[in-house]
Amino acid sequence: MQLPLLFSAKKAHGSSTFAALRCPNGSVFSITFSQARDRGRTSLPTIREAFLQMCNLPVRVVCRANAEYMSPSGKVPFIHVGNQVVSELGPIVQFVKAKGHSLSDGLDEVQKAEMKAYMELVNNMLLTAELYLQWCDDVTVEEITHPRYGSPYPWPLNRILSYQKQWEIRRKMKAIGWAGKSLEQVLEDVDQCCQALSQRLGTQPYFFNKQPTELDALVFGHLFTILTTQLITDELSEKVKNYGNLTAFCRRIEQQYFEGHDKDSSATASARCAKRSLLR
Amino acid sequence: PSAADRNAQACFLNCCLTLACANQIIFCNLLQAYAKFAGAPLIVNTINNSWSSPKADVPVLISEDIVISQPAKILNFLRKQRYNADYELSAKQGADTLAYIALLEEKLLPALLHTFWVEAENYCSVTKPWFASRIPFPLSLYLPGKMSREALNRILLTRGGPPLYSLTEVEAQIYRDAKECLNLLSKRLGTSQFFFGNTPTTLDAFVFGFLAPVYKVCFPRVQLQEHLKELTNLCRFCDDILTCYFKLTVTGKFYFSSTFSHV
Numbered sequence: 021m022q023l024p025l026l027f028s029a030k031k032a033h034g035s036s037t038f039a040a041l042r043c044p045n046g047s048v049f050s051i052t053f054s055q056a057r058d059r060g061r062t063s064l065p066t067i068r069e070a071f072l073q074m075c076n077l078p079v080r081v082v083c084r085a086n087a088e089y090m091s092p093s094g095k096v097p098f099i100h101v102g103n104q105v106v107s108e109l110g111p112i113v114q115f116v117k118a119k120g121h122s123l124s125d126g127l128d129e130v131q132k133a134e135m136k137a138y139m140e141l142v143n144n145m146l147l148t149a150e151l152y153l154q155w156c157d158d159v160t161v162e163e164i165t166h167p168r169y170g171s172p173y174p175w176p177l178n179r180i181l182s183y184q185k186q187w188e189i190r191r192k193m194k195a196i197g198w199a200g201k202s203l204e205q206v207l208e209d210v211d212q213c214c215q216a217l218s219q220r221l222g223t224q225p226y227f228f229n230k231q232p233t234e235l236d237a238l239v240f241g242h243l244f245t246i247l248t249t250q251l252i253t254d255e256l257s258e259k260v261k262n263y264g265n266l267t268a269f270c271r272r273i274e275q276q277y278f279e280g281h282d283k284d285s286s287a288t289a290s291a292r293c294a295k296r297s298l299l300r
Numbered sequence: 301p302s303a304a305d306r307n308a309q310a311c312f313l314n315c316c317l318t319l320a321c322a323n324q325i326i327f328c329n330l331l332q333a334y335a336k337f338a339g340a341p342l343i344v345n346t347i348n349n350s351w352s353s354p355k356a357d358v359p360v361l362i363s364e365d366i367v368i369s370q371p372a373k374i375l376n377f378l379r380k381q382r383y384n385a386d387y388e389l390s391a392k393q394g395a396d397t398l399a400y401i402a403l404l405e406e407k408l409l410p411a412l413l414h415t416f417w418v419e420a421e422n423y424c425s426v427t428k429p430w431f432a433s434r435i436p437f438p439l440s441l442y443l444p445g446k447m448s449r450e451a452l453n454r455i456l457l458t459r460g461g462p463p464l465y466s467l468t469e470v471e472a473q474i475y476r477d478a479k480e481c482l483n484l485l486s487k488r489l490g491t492s493q494f495f496f497g498n499t500p501t502t503l504d505a506f507v508f509g510f511l512a513p514v515y516k517v518c519f520p521r522v523q524l525q526e527h528l529k530e531l532t533n534l535c536r537f538c539d540d541i542l543t544c545y546f547k548l549t550v551t552g553k554f555y556f557s558s559t560f561s562h563v
Contacts, residue, residue: 133484134396141402195454216395 067109067241068099073277074232075121113234123233131228135235138220138227142235145213146242149206149256152198155189159252203255211259218263225272232273239266240273393496397503400488400495403481404510410455411478412514414471415524417451422519479527486531493540500541508541 072079098107099115106115116122124132154165169185170178193199198206217239226232227239243266247257261267389397416427423444431447432440460470485507494500495507514524515538529535 129487130490133488134399136484137396137399137403140406141399144402144406192457195450195457212398216398219391219395220399222392 066244067238068112070240070244070273070277071109071113071123071234071237072099072116074123074237075116077116077121109234109238123231123237124228126231127228127233135228135233138217138235139238141213141216142238142242145209146246148193148196148198149210149213150242150246151189152193152201152206153203153251153256155186156193156199157203161186163252207255207259210256211262214260214263214266218266221265221269223265225269236269236273240270243267243270244274389496389501393501397501397506400485400503401506403484404506407477407481408510410459410474411524412510413451413455414474415514415519415521417448418455419519419521421521423448426517426519475523478524482524482528482531482534486534489533489537491533494537504537504541508538511538512542 069079069081098105099112101115104115106112124135127135153160155161165186166179166182169182172178173181190199201209221227224230226236228235243260246260247267247270251257415422417423428444428448431444435443455474456467456470459474460467489495492498495503511528511534514528515535519525
């Protein structure tokens with residue numbers, strides 16, 4: 021059930037007013053991002069939006085500078101519904117399910133196991149590779165990540181916070197054994213992951229039957245971000261572009277779930293300032 | 301189980317437990333299993349030459365004069381030598397393999413690391429004595445502790461963080477995830493003998509590598525083992541592989557040696 025967006029979010033000098041949207045049953049969905057659209061991990065906002073769009077739930081996107089602190093788990097983005105705040109894809113999916121919307125009800129047990137396995141594969145490979153590229157590749161860190169991450173803050177806070185984040189991410193990479201990997205190895209892992217996704221998708225419109233599931237939202241979020249985020253080199257997006265069915269999949273979801281809503285709302289346009297459409 | 305089975309199991313366990321850490325235990329299991337599935341002749345050696353061995357992670361595969369040290373590379377090497385257990389899999393099944401391996405690493409591995417290296421009773425009564433008895437004296441005082449700290453570090457860095465604020469909460473979460481993972485594996489396996497039909501493949505080797513230590517090692521604190529024992533098809537899966545593939549020792553031209561990683 022689709023509802024028109026009733027209010028628009030206004031931006032005033034770095035803070036944005038928060039507009040509420042109400043559905044007939046009283047539940048309100050709004051997603052909050054950090055001010056610089058892709059400060060931390062770039063793909064998560066798209067995943068959440070995609071998932072909520074697929075559930076046909078009305079969504080409002082808002083940018084806030086202190087979003088990381090508003091979130092219960094410290095991770096952006098998160099959703100704010102009524103008086104509840106839920107972050108991270110897993111809990112959001114369960115929350116939405118508890119409200120009566122679910123994308124994976126039609127799957128049998130074996131298919132659900134497969135879906136969860138593929139979601140872990142994407143988290144394991146694509147997410148870690150994105151983090152690696154953002155925080156462990158020196159050129160990218162210096163030219164893109166530090167400026168982007170520290171942009172809402174004045175000097176010297178911007179440098180301090182981004183170095184702190186970098187140190188945190190590098191520690192994690194070292195613990196899981198990715199610190200010793202070279203860029204080529206990381207790109208090879210991404211390629212392997214995309215190959216697996218491409219083989220699983222085959223010629224179907226979605227990963228499971230003809231209906232999208234959480235896995236589709238997750239894959240779309242990651243691939244869309246990889247394809248549209250401008251980095252120093254295009255190697256990462258080239259790896260994804262090698263697989264025609266994956267780019268077609270992204271385009272299809274973008275057309276179906278995002279193009280229509282962009283016309284309705286001006287507010288989401290402000291949140292999409294850093295993104296380009298795949299269709300251009 | 302017959303005496304022969306028990307012997308085989310004991311040898312196999314002996315092998316596993318002499319390796320450097322839970323991570324390597326898993327990979328050594330699975331590499332042995334994979335090699336057996338693919339028919340690659342290999343010898344398992346537990347060479348204790350830690351002072352002179354190269355700075356390599358275990359396990360290490362030595363074939364004539366080539367030394368390969370990472371599990372993924374070892375698997376690739378065996379495949380290129382035409383010992384390929386996945387020959388008959390379709391592309392989609394190959395993709396499924398990768399996905400399930402990621403599931404094992406993300407959901408089951410933290411709990412395994414915890415059971416072996418962080419859970420105090422287990423660590424003090426089983427892991428540390430076994431490990432320390434296999435390495436020379438000065439290292440045996442330091443290395444187990446280091447492995448334990450690294451395991452805890454890894455668990456906290458990857459799974460800790462808000463909204464889980466204490467170690468007990470993290471532990472509860474990782475065991476929940478591990479049990480869910482075991483349930484998913486059980487559903488996927490169903491009643492078939494192996495994950496993709498009647499012949500074992502890489503995925504079977506990986507699952508065996510992860511499950512066998514949980515299934516067979518006798519720890520004082522065994523919540524994961526108890527959960528596993530309720531999933532009878534997974535137990536049957538492990539038993540089948542143990543009886544079919546680990547009864548006899550094999551000799552051949554590949555030497556599979558385990559060295560201990562340097563401090």
